[in-house]
Amino acid sequence: MTISLDVNGKIHEVTESPETPLLWVLRDGLKLTGTKYGCGIESCGACTVLIDGRQVRSCGLTLADVEGRSITTIEGLSSDRSHPVQRAWAELDVPECGYCQSGMIMAVASLLARNTSPSDRDIDRTITNICRCGTYNRVRAAIHRAAELMT
Amino acid sequence: MNTITSLSRRQFLKNTGLAGSGLLLGLAGTSSTIAAESGNFELPPFVSIQPDGSIRIGMPCSEMGQGIHTTLASVLADELEITIDQISSLETIHHPAFRNEPIKYLTSGVMDIQMTGGSVSLIAFYGSFRKMGATAREMLRGAAAEHWSIPIDQCRAAAGKITNTATGKSLGYGELASAAARQAIPENPPLKSPDQFKLIGTKVPRVDTPAKIDGSAVYGTDVELPGMLYGAVRHCPVFGSKIDSVDDSAAKAIPGVIAVIPLENVVIVVAANTWTAMQGADALVLQTTGGDSSFSDADIDARIQQSLSGSQLGAPVAHEGDADKAISSSDSTMELEYAVSLQAHATMEPPCAAAHVTEEGCDIWAPTQTQDFTAMVAMMVTQLPAEKIRVHTTYLGGGFGRKTNPDYIVQALIAAKATGQPVKVTWSRTEDVQHDQYLPPFGVRLTAGLDSSGVPNALSVKLAGPSPSQPMVAMMGGYFPPWLAENGFDWATCVGMFDFTSQAGSYAIPDLKVNYIPTEIPVPVGFWRSIGTVHNAFALESAMDEIAHASGIDPIDLRRSLLREKPRALTVLDRVEQASGWGSTLPEGHYQGMGYIYYLDCYQAQVAEVSVDNRGRTRVHRITCVIDCGQAINPAIVESQIQGAIIYGLSGSLNAQINIENGRVVQGNFDDYPLPKLKIAPVIDVHIINSGEQPGGIGEAGTPLVGPTVANALFAATGKRIRRLPIRRSDVV
Known part of the structure; x- marks a missing residue:
């Protein structure tokens, strides 16, 4: 049995069982390894992708849950790192180890798509991804910078 | 005098470029020279300039977020006179010439290995990478001088070209590379003076940022190989227990599970994908024997108390003057005790590695801090000789000391050998949290003798806890290394209280005694970002605050009086006082605390500004950090490392901790x-004082002061003294 999956604008026929978490379909099945495994319990946000434009932690959704939905991973955010969030991230050199940053960037892209000038409070409430390197000062600054770049 | 920095002398350069193939320069230590001559090893391309102009740089250090690839590349590029974007490739390379001399020194010669850790990468390679760049530049200039038949001083190097200053004509490095390879290697190429630096001291953009913002950076978890299988693991939950039997019937019933491989205290499940492997590992039923399944936190505390209170003297770490006599004749004394608890590394990338083992050779792809330990365990598992082992270092999704231990690499090797196919093993978060090598719990008891003005003039210290060097000891064959058993030194345990490498920044306390009483617990411990400074800085800087308050001396002034001979320290104190607004009016409900440390050639002070509500919830609003780390190669990277290390320190200081019950870890994710x-991330203001001295280590520097500065600020806020990390709500209400 195959399930068709719309990822980054392309339709993939995948054969994993329907209860497989989306995270592992993306990583091991489609080899889209920019989306990371961090906790498996929707706690850290390393696996964040966009589904129909909104941030979702892909470890907590099954393949069956997302059939027919439009999924965007870090690889599909832009083809050339030109998304305003990526541009702000580059400008401020946000990543250290970088492992959490795909998820962080996707979460911020989702936030800015609905709120073009978020307050620090909005950011605190929405961006709950864990960065063990502690890049938070730069993440906050880069979110504000990305908001500027979007206007 | 910085003892560690003076060690990093790699004087030997070797040119292995063949005519027509461009310039290839390598550092040749003793063993690599032999290897190159015997033909078994090719000297790695530390810097290679090809006729097409491409420039490749081989890196001795793993990139785990600390920015070392960018930093070392900048150092080399500055002397070579190229821009960063002219570098076409940067890769971590495993090679004997890349053994880490400061690590060797800090372990009394025991760990003579390639390793990224201890914040010593720049201390180890700053000098040699500058010299490498300068050497290549001079050989390129020499080749241009010959080409144009002009004196070499008319050949100016800049931006990857040599320009004839008389005619304005120029040749690219690629065009000159083959001729440069025929030049004699200059023994002492001129190094730039600081006013000539173009990259050193500037905020060069990180070379790894592009790959880390588009998902293309390859970490250990991301390695994909043709025909690869996927593994997960399940350890015996109780430390010290071993597998008696495994019921794998449920695991094997899961479609896609391929193999179940039981080892002594862990089972590897190999499957068609990671998710199936993790499901399989969860489905195993383990019967185990051994281990102490009644061991708990209370037992850890009891053992540490027994060490501190008993008659054991332990290892004499420091004896200067006569502390006991000085204390007994002091005007007054204070006896203080502090403790820190177990903490996990919790790197965002869990332990993982991929391996492929055939009779012809063994390849390992791993996020590792020690290429040599990786090769050693590969030799052990495969029984192949060293030259058939190839270690490929991926990006590390965080290291913090955890990835100095190759336990997870062994598993990938065994699974690959058993299945005959490439296997990538990835730990679940629960396996990671429950089978880490944790920050060791420690107790520290200090007795201070005070003079008539209340300033300490004698200090006697007992340290009790398990040595974080244990996993390294195990790797080196299970024997206690001489730095502990014979010399009484365990640098990783004692640093921050007494640092045998240098007393440049220590407090001027004439009578000092430090004893370490090794205290074993059945819980694995290891190097956690900033090692022994966590317990030592917490104890010493909290004690200084207690003494200052008891003596009616401002905490910064007390440090000034104990550091009066150390101008760099005094500058740091002056600056932190001013930058933090120390003593000025703060927002209502905000209070400050401070701390000072000298660690790995860095002088540093921090001030934390906190508030606490009536339910004991602490909020850290701001941390001001002033650091003199010598020459800051890249101030932006220094700032981000300090900020990150402070967040790391915050994680070990407030609320979260690892608890032991029934012989195992309670927490799991x-x-x-x-x-x-x-x-909850505070604003972190980092002020870098550029003293122009040799660069110190900044990867861990920010972590150890967070606990004491926050605790000292909470004392200012509540009058309650914190004597154990992490700080709990009940400590401040």
């Missing part, structure tokens, strides 16, 4: 081992 998130 980020829900019960919560890490700081953006919402």
